[in-house]
Amino acid sequence: MSAASFEASFGDYFAISQLLSRTVNLLDASRLEEWVDCFADDGRYYVLSRENYERKLPLKLFQCDNKNMMHDRVLSLRQANVVNIHRDQHVTGLPQLAKNADGTFRADSGYALYTTDQGGISQLFGVGAYMDTIRIESGQALFVERNVIVDTFSIPNMLSTPI
Amino acid sequence: METQTISWPAKDLSRIPFAMYHSPEVYAQEQERIFRGPTWNYLGLEAELPSAGDFITTVIGDTPILVSRDEQGKVHALVNRCKHRGAVLRREACGNAKDHSCIYHQWRYSLAGQLESVPFQRGMKGEGGMPADFDKSKIHLDELKVEVYKGIIFATFSAQAEPLLDYLDAPVVYEIDRLFAKKIKVLGYQRQRIFGNWKLYNDNVRDPNHGGLLHMFHATFGLYRLSQVGGAKLDRKHRHNITFNQLGTDDAEANAGYSDTKKVFQSEYQLRDTAMLQNKKEFADPVTLVILSVFPGVVFQQIANSLCTRQIRTRGLNEMELYWTYFGYEDDDQAMTDHRLLQANLCGPGGYISMEDGEAVEIVHKASFTAQDQHAIVEVGGKGEIRDSGNLISEMPVRGFWSYYCELMGIEPGSAEMAKQAAAQTPLQKAAA
Numbered sequence: 001m002s003a004a005s006f007e008a009s010f011g012d013y014f015a016i017s018q019l020l021s022r023t024v025n026l027l028d029a030s031r032l033e034e035w036v037d038c039f040a041d042d043g044r045y046y047v048l049s050r051e052n053y054e055r056k057l058p059l060k061l062f063q064c065d066n067k068n069m070m071h072d073r074v075l076s077l078r079q080a081n082v083v084n085i086h087r088d089q090h091v092t093g094l095p096q097l098a099k100n101a102d103g104t105f106r107a108d109s110g111y112a113l114y115t116t117d118q119g120g121i122s123q124l125f126g127v128g129a130y131m132d133t134i135r136i137e138s139g140q141a142l143f144v145e146r147n148v149i150v151d152t153f154s155i156p157n158m159l160s161t162p163i
Numbered sequence: 164m165e166t167q168t169i170s171w172p173a174k175d176l177s178r179i180p181f182a183m184y185h186s187p188e189v190y191a192q193e194q195e196r197i198f199r200g201p202t203w204n205y206l207g208l209e210a211e212l213p214s215a216g217d218f219i220t221t222v223i224g225d226t227p228i229l230v231s232r233d234e235q236g237k238v239h240a241l242v243n244r245c246k247h248r249g250a251v252l253r254r255e256a257c258g259n260a261k262d263h264s265c266i267y268h269q270w271r272y273s274l275a276g277q278l279e280s281v282p283f284q285r286g287m288k289g290e291g292g293m294p295a296d297f298d299k300s301k302i303h304l305d306e307l308k309v310e311v312y313k314g315i316i317f318a319t320f321s322a323q324a325e326p327l328l329d330y331l332d333a334p335v336v337y338e339i340d341r342l343f344a345k346k347i348k349v350l351g352y353q354r355q356r357i358f359g360n361w362k363l364y365n366d367n368v369r370d371p372n373h374g375g376l377l378h379m380f381h382a383t384f385g386l387y388r389l390s391q392v393g394g395a396k397l398d399r400k401h402r403h404n405i406t407f408n409q410l411g412t413d414d415a416e417a418n419a420g421y422s423d424t425k426k427v428f429q430s431e432y433q434l435r436d437t438a439m440l441q442n443k444k445e446f447a448d449p450v451t452l453v454i455l456s457v458f459p460g461v462v463f464q465q466i467a468n469s470l471c472t473r474q475i476r477t478r479g480l481n482e483m484e485l486y487w488t489y490f491g492y493e494d495d496d497q498a499m500t501d502h503r504l505l506q507a508n509l510c511g512p513g514g515y516i517s518m519e520d521g522e523a524v525e526i527v528h529k530a531s532f533t534a535q536d537q538h539a540i541v542e543v544g545g546k547g548e549i550r551d552s553g554n555l556i557s558e559m560p561v562r563g564f565w566s567y568y569c570e571l572m573g574i575e576p577g578s579a580e581m582a583k584q585a586a587a588q589t590p591l592q593k594a595a596a
């Protein structure tokens with residue numbers, strides 16, 4: 001990354017770090033309704049396989065073009081879908097930041113996601129990368145767009161909760 | 164042989180022995196008699212390899228397959244294994260090449276699978292290399308018989324296989340003609356790794372009854388309910404299945420069937436963004452859901468405007484991968500492509516209405532392991548003769564799958580010999596008696 005592209009203040013860096021950690025902590029605590037609040041009003045959320053991403057194929061695993069679609073994912077998980085009973089644990093890497101021309105930040109980070117079953121047995125669900133566009137307004141960072149590129153794209157059992 | 168100790172008490176296949184999902188001997192026989200037997204196996208779509216030199220790698224059962232388009236445009240299905248030392252020949256998922264060379268010793272094959280060159284065939288200065296009688300013209304990658312229908316590539320290992328269209332039979336051909344009436348374009352892939360025997364997924368897709376009971380998204384938001392107009396159609400051998408249904412054809416009275424279930428039908432919940440649920444009418448008929456399962460390992464899907472193929476890839480006795488190929492039509496405008504992509508949220512490993520199938524297969528696989536002398540009950544929709552169903556409350560196509568499976572495996576369900584074995588007690592039962 002060029003020095004010129006890196007103009008984040010400590011305040012910006014702090015706000016972005018707080019957003020990134022809050023997002024996965026909310027998922028791990030199954031506070032999915034609050035997870036939606038990590039997105040700006042015009043926010044978008046996509047989960048896509050490394051396979052499609054590298055072959056420039058547009059298909060996603062989750063495609064939420066707006067926050068209503070995120071709410072619907074959560075509603076369906078709560079009320080309709082039957083999921084494998086598990087708890088999530090994300091382990092995320094430090095973000096690499098760059099500033100976009102429109103003043104938003106680009107943040108790239110890695111993740112590993114483990115799931116633990118009711119018997120206390122944990123398994124790696126997958127690894128991958130977050131490629132985020134983040135906007136900071138009055139000190140608060142929110143996702144404009146979160147792309148989850150899934151390296152472990154042969155999804156074990158099912159993809160139920162967001163990554 | 165292991166299969167002969169497995170009991171098949173019901174001639175009409177209304178009882179399936181759980182041991183069939185767990186026996187290593189059965190699994191090995193399936194690879195030989197089903198996947199390398201007289202069946203037609205889905206390999207991919209022509210749209211995935213449009214040009215000369217294009218190739219994809221896939222599997223039939225556990226056998227690695229290289230699908231290669233030669234200079235003349237002909238599609239070849241080759242076992243993806245070098246004839247020299249048995250190494251995987253093409254390691255990439257897809258690509259374009261002038262020939263296929265093994266990385267191990269650089270044996271080079273044509274796009275049609277013919278061995279063309281071996282490095283240092285004559286050695287150096289009269290020493291080393293291949294013997295004088297080595298004839299590379301006699302060495303060709305193992306090649307399967309290919310038939311392409313409507314851009315779908317099928318192959319068989321067996322010279323005894325009937326012609327593809329006879330194998331598919333009229334009801335299936337009708338659905339393929341409908342779904343592949345226009346040239347398609349691939350939108351992407353999804354993969355779902357399921358820890359269960361491959362036949363459990365075949366059972367799953369031949370069981371329309373579970374659609375409105377397990378996949379609660381359907382029922383909750385009204386997309387697919389057992390009370391809607393639909394049914395199941397079979398080919399003459401009952402090995403394939405077409406489950407179909409029409410949106411919005413149920414009423415309050417029909418929904419009363421859900422009265423003794425919890426959580427299944429909940430009219431009070433509504434999605435905030437219903438764009439995904441819209442069906443943009445594109446077929447002449449009113450059918451909005453088709454799940455077409457072709458023996459032994461592929462499903463063709465229309466769910467509203469979401470179209471895909473699902474290939475069942477075996478990964479040993481206890482694991483399988485579902486390989487989903489999503490497509491639209493070449494003449495789709497951007498709005499239609501966007502709609503198909505949005506609607507892809509409905510299926511796949513994260514699909515609103517399909518994510519549960521992985522879990523269903525896994526919990527059956529897990530618990531049936533310790534019940535290998537017991538049998539699954541397959542009676543929904545009736546016993547006896549296997550026939551088409553006029554509604555979705557049926558699992559009769561499951562019996563159809565097993566009837567052809569048994570034919571290929573040489574199993575005679577309900578025969579006197581088998582019945583005798585069924586009556587024989589296990590040591591544990593004897594001890595209990």
Ligand SMILES: [Fe+2]
Nearest residue numbers: 367374517520
């Ligand atoms: Fe299902």
